[in-house]
Structure formats: C-alpha cells, structure tokens
Amino acid sequence: MTPMDMLLSRASTDRLKPPAPSEAQMAEILATAMRAPDHGKLRPWRYVIVKDAARLLLAERIVASMVRMDPDVPEFKKQKRLNRFSTIPMTLVLGMHLRPEHKIPLWEQEMTVAAGAMNILNALHALGFGAVWVSGDVVNDPVLAEELGFPAPHKLAGFLFIGTPEAPLPSPKRPDPAQFTAIWQGQPVNFPADGKTP
Numbered sequence: 001m002t003p004m005d006m007l008l009s010r011a012s013t014d015r016l017k018p019p020a021p022s023e024a025q026m027a028e029i030l031a032t033a034m035r036a037p038d039h040g041k042l043r044p045w046r047y048v049i050v051k052d053a054a055r056l057l058l059a060e061r062i063v064a065s066m067v068r069m070d071p072d073v074p075e076f077k078k079q080k081r082l083n084r085f086s087t088i089p090m091t092l093v094l095g096m097h098l099r100p101e102h103k104i105p106l107w108e109q110e111m112t113v114a115a116g117a118m119n120i121l122n123a124l125h126a127l128g129f130g131a132v133w134v135s136g137d138v139v140n141d142p143v144l145a146e147e148l149g150f151p152a153p154h155k156l157a158g159f160l161f162i163g164t165p166e167a168p169l170p171s172p173k174r175p176d177p178a179q180f181t182a183i184w185q186g187q188p189v190n191f192p193a194d195g196k197t198p
C-alpha cells in the first residue's frame with residue numbers, strides 16, 4: 001500500500017475483534033501523535049490505554065456518567081454501552097490537558113489534540129488495525145473526566161475503540177473535495193457544498 005492508498009482507504013469501524021495492538025505497536029502508533037502540529041509546543045494530548053480487566057471498570061464508570069448526565073436514560077442504552085466498553089479489545093481515552101490562561105487560545109490547543117488523534121487513526125489503519133472515535137454526552141461530564149485523570153480545566157475529547165476489523169472496512173461514498181474547495185481571487189469565495197457556485 002502506498003502512503004496515499006493508506007490515507008485514502010482509512011475508514012472507521014466499530015466491528016472490532018482481538019487482537020488490539022501490542023505494547024510495542026502502541027508505542028509506535030502513539031509516536032505518530034507526537035507529529036501533530038502544536039502551536040507553542042504545549043503538548044496538550046493525553047492518552048489513557050484501557051484494556052483487559054480495566055475495560056469493565058471503565059464501562060461501569062461510563063454507565064454511572066450516563067446516569068449523571070441523564071437520570072432517565074433507558075436501561076437498554078446503559079446495557080449497550082456497558083457491553084461495548086467492556087468487550088472492545090482496547091479503548092484509548094483521548095484527554096486534553098488544557099491551559100486556559102496561556103496565550104495560545106484554547107481552540108488551538110483542542111485542535112492539536114484532534115490532529116494527534118487523526119494521526120493515531122491513520123497509524124492504526126497502516127498497521128492493519130481498525131478503530132472509531134466516539135464521544136457522547138459523557139465526554140462533557142467533569143466527574144468522569146476527573147475519574148480518568150482530567151480534572152478541570154482539562155477535558156475529555158472522546159474515546160478511540162481499537163481492535164482488528166471483523167470484516168473488510170466499510171467503503172461509504174466520500175464527498176467530492178471540489179465541493180469544499182475554492183480558489184481565492186480577491187473576493188469572498190463560495191462553495192458548491194453550500195449550494196452556491198464558486
């Protein structure tokens with residue numbers, strides 16, 4: 001696979017079976033996150049690996065968080081999330097170590113975390129693993145964030161479910177990039193994606 005083939009064939013999947021990456025593979029995968037653009041070198045990315053027996057502990061904390069966020073959350077949703085988090089081969093918690101007082105704005109710090117996560121998704125794919133980035137209301141729960149090591153002002157950016165794809169990756173039709181691209185020639189641009197011709 002050429003590097004371009006690799007980038008153009010990545011797709012998310014939540015149909016994941018063991019194995020998850022080994023420790024050595026995870027070290028290599030996480031090294032790609034250190035290549036994310038990072039204004040001010042603040043290194044706001046944080047990664048928490050959850051595997052083996054700790055998966056059930058995380059699943060239980062997730063369910064408790066769901067109830068905190070919505071006391072009326074239906075039982076079946078709790079069960080679904082419990083099963084998911086306790087059986088996925090590996091979860092990588094994406095944390096954001098944020099510095100609101102810093103002159104680099106928070107949004108730039110958060111984007112750096114996202115850029116790192118994208119590198120991780122691509123690296124997983126390059127090594128033949130599958131993954132999906134998920135969030136949900138629970139990522140806004142400060143109690144859960146603290147339980148995972150991110151007391152305010154630090155936050156969660158979501159979870160990467162990681163494993164080996166159970167089936168060939170889905171290949172949903174992707175948008176035409178021309179829809180989202182314009183060439184600036186001195187006037188404000190329009191995009192076909194917004195129903196306007198450039």
Ligand SMILES: Cc1cc2nc3c(=O)[nH]c(=O)nc-3n(C[C@H](O)[C@H](O)[C@H](O)COP(=O)(O)O)c2cc1C
Pocket residue numbers: 010011012013132133134135136157158
């Ligand atoms: C910050 C963030 C949070 C996301 N949260 C969820 C989620 O909770 N549930 C979900 O099904 N997809 C979620 N997604 C979307 C999936 O990760 C994925 O991008 C989507 O299924 C499309 O697949 P693709 O990556 O192959 O285009 C999230 C994506 C991002 C960037």
